[in-house]
Amino acid sequence: MFDALVIGAGPAGIIIAAALSDQGLRVQGLTATPLRATWPNTYGIWRDELEALGLEDLLGYAWENCVSYFSQGEVDHQRAYGLLDKTRLQNHFLTLCEQGQVDWREGMAQSIKHLADHSCVVTQAGEELVARVVIDATGHKPVFVEREYTYPIAYQAAYGVVGKFSKPPVEPGQSVLMDFRREHLTAADQAQNLPTFLYAMDFGEGVYFVEETSLAAAPAVSFEILQRRLNQRLAARGIEILEEHEIERCLFPMNLPLPSFDQAVVGFGGSASMVHPASGYSVGAQLRRATDLAQAIATALQNQQASPQQIAKAGWQGLWPKDRLRKYYLYRFGLEKLMRFDATQVNHHFESFFSLPQEQWAGFLADGMTPAELVFAMMRLFTIAPNDVRWGLMQFPGEEAPLFWKFLTV
Structure with missing residues (x-):
């Protein structure tokens, strides 16, 4: 029996599989497509985020000259922007998976059942895969992770x-x-x-x-x-x-609701609502947060009597601690505001946002600040924004009030 079964072999799947194997766990992976199939999308990231992780070699391109254009003309971000080399990223983490002896299988997950000390996934071909915990990394339309949809998805x-x-x-x-x-x-x-x-x-x-x-x-x-x-x-x-x-x-x-943290399957990546609600970035978060989830699961697995639900709950807590939950609700609050702005307000908003000190706007985009630092940055943005943006920020016509309340009370 494996310690963990990872479903999905996109960026989220191979990143978490490598992190779990790095904890000394026996990991099996299930992929619905050939393991080294080319990923369809491009993945952008600021170069210094990869440098902080020692992974700058995974960049395919980097541009020192990165600019934006809003109503007042060109804004020079004075920060290098890059695109990940998809093949290099894939090969890097699959090599780590090989070193950790991750056992990859090709097939489509069809059903799952949870027993006292393990979970069993059955593929469409009828193969049974058994592990003490299952990690669903199949994207924003996950195979097994469940969430309740109570509002329109943007x-x-x-x-x-x-x-x-x-x-x-x-x-x-x-x-x-x-x-x-x-x-x-x-x-x-x-x-x-x-x-x-x-x-x-x-x-x-x-x-x-x-x-x-x-x-x-x-x-x-x-x-x-x-x-x-x-x-x-x-x-x-x-x-x-x-x-x-x-x-x-x-x-x-951009605004997926959080999954239930009481279910017996753990999510990672899109299935765990890890897309940044304000920026849309996700791969950087996966690179930074995989170790948190892997360590939480490894610690929970030390209890040989732990059920899949207990292990999964520990994983969810490692992935979504209270401070990160508070920031999630504050980012969602900001997204609700932005979605209500007209084109002029959008331009004014981004001009104000990128006039913040770089450590603030960069920390906002990377989810790298504490809740207190995030609130301070947003208050500073309010003070420097023009009146049309301020007025929009003061309106609470939809989900804003409940989201702000959750930020305060989570």
């Missing part, structure tokens, strides 16, 4: 193209984090409260990545709208797409 969506263009869509050696300029939009588009922005970068050798991205929205902005807006943006600058090397379509939830 999604961030993006449509992107990697290819060659008639003119450079960004400056040489540059990455654009957010370009909210909207002069290219039709009058009908401008009348909609549907802020979207360009996310773009120079890959070198005449290859660029351009992506039209929506803020969180419920319902989600369609790929058709995003593709049309991207084409309008390029056309307004006299840019044609000459070669399409890759098309990216991303859709992921």
